[in-house]
Amino acid sequence: MTGALSGLLVADFSRVLAGPYATMLLADMGAEVVKVERPGAGDDTRAWGPPYAGGEATYFLGVNRNKRSIALDLRADVETARALAARADVLVENFRPGTMDRLGLGYDALRELNPGLVYCSITGFGSGEGAGLPGYDLIAQAVGGLMSVTGEPDGPGTKAGVALVDVITGLHAALGILAALRHRDESGAGQRVEVSLLSSLLSALTNHASAYAAAGVVPRAMGNRHPSIVPYEVFQAADRPIVIAAGNDRQFQALCAALERPDLAGDPRYAANASRVAARDTLVAELNAALATRTADDWFERLTAAGVPCGPINDLAAAFALAEDLGLEPAVRIDGVGQVANPVRLSATPPSYHRPPPALGQDDAWVREILAR
Structure with a gap:
């Protein structure tokens, strides 16, 4: 060819x-x-x-x-x-x-x-x-x-x-x-x-560089957290870490439902992304408490089925295996x-x-x- x-x-x-x-x-x-x-x-x-x-x-x-x-x-x-x-x-x-x-x-x-x-x-x-x-x-x-x-x-x-x-x-x-x-x-x-x-x-550097070029904001290290989105970081399941990336309000509501914590979605502190960013620490604590009840693989299956972007932190062997399973060759x-x-x-x-x-x-x-x- x-x-x-x-x-x-x-x-x-x-x-x-x-x-x-x-x-x-x-x-x-x-x-x-x-x-x-x-x-x-x-x-x-x-x-x-x-x-x-x-x-x-x-x-x-x-x-x-x-x-x-x-x-x-x-x-x-x-x-x-x-x-x-x-x-x-x-x-x-x-x-x-x-x-x-x-x-x-x-x-x-x-x-x-x-x-x-x-x-x-x-x-x-x-x-x-x-x-x-x-x-x-x-x-x-x-x-x-x-x-x-x-x-x-x-x-x-x-x-x-x-x-x-x-x-x-x-x-x-x-x-x-x-x-x-x-x-x-x-x-x-x-x-x-x-x-x-x-x-x-x-x-x-995309959003970080744009923050400086457009608004004069100098971003700083935040570990695995995102400066503009919550929840969008690493959480702790019962056995190992899992990443959750709920990028909009609909995904956050789906996350709360899957965690059997609909009260979080109804809490005015967490209703919109901007307010979730302001209340990051208290929300993350609530989510970690709920996630500690099941394994990362269990949550990966449940949250994915619910439409919540997430995934365990794989090493390269597991990453290649996942790509193979998904038919990506x-x-x-x-x-x-x-x-x-x-x-x-x-x-x-x-x-x-x-x-x-x-x-x-x-x-x-x-x-x-x-x-x-």
Whole structure:
């Protein structure tokens, strides 16, 4: 089956997470991605283990399927890199700003070779005043405000459990690339796409960022509570925690009925969401007392049947099992290598899984052959 992006050649000069995640998404949709790596070492994440699977770091395996690899010293053999860029539809890089220019691989130099090239640069903090700052996810979470709204109110700032800013930036990069390709379809001209960790994070902070931009409100960490909705947090069932997310008055009324506490729905302190936010502590205490009478699995079944959004706090094994039970097919295997499935479903051109993550430099001969044609 032909992928939606079949026929596109992507020169992937990125490493670690944001860039490789973006290019893997393109590869899943059919693009031919050539991963350019340092001879001898390759992408940093090849060494980021444990854990390992088949001797390979699972970190690297998770974002590099469907790609080819060429080991290339950009200082000693820049002409091969330039030849690849001249043939490519898309180039992705996440070096420190200015590095690609010094190598003769910057956008201005390459668009002379290839006017239709879509050139995507991923940085930590932009190519201007922030060019010298290190583009690490943890740093972006700290200085970008995410850690200030994560964790308990009286505790230190807490990072997300994964490199979430890298992932969000990779998604923005893939979206920008697709928009630029659409423009090229109409005009024939490529363009530069720039995304940064900081700008991507500020956009992804959504309601928190909007609170500041629109009203000057500086949000603070609230643990698992929501600043604007109650009940929308973690509660304690008889055996373990359960999350309840009653986002409107109708769902709250359904929750009270399922808990056999209709008096709570009729209490004027809790009748509307705004009043529930004001009376959060007393309401939460009442709900926890009711929830303590049954197990989390029991409440999950009962509340879901009543139309109340809820769920137990699963570990990853249980999360994958749930997705499997729901028919979402969360995992695939490519030549024996386990992979997380692409979450996008397309009815005519679905993602495909045709190549496991490559060994370092395994496609050197293939790449040089196509460049010689």
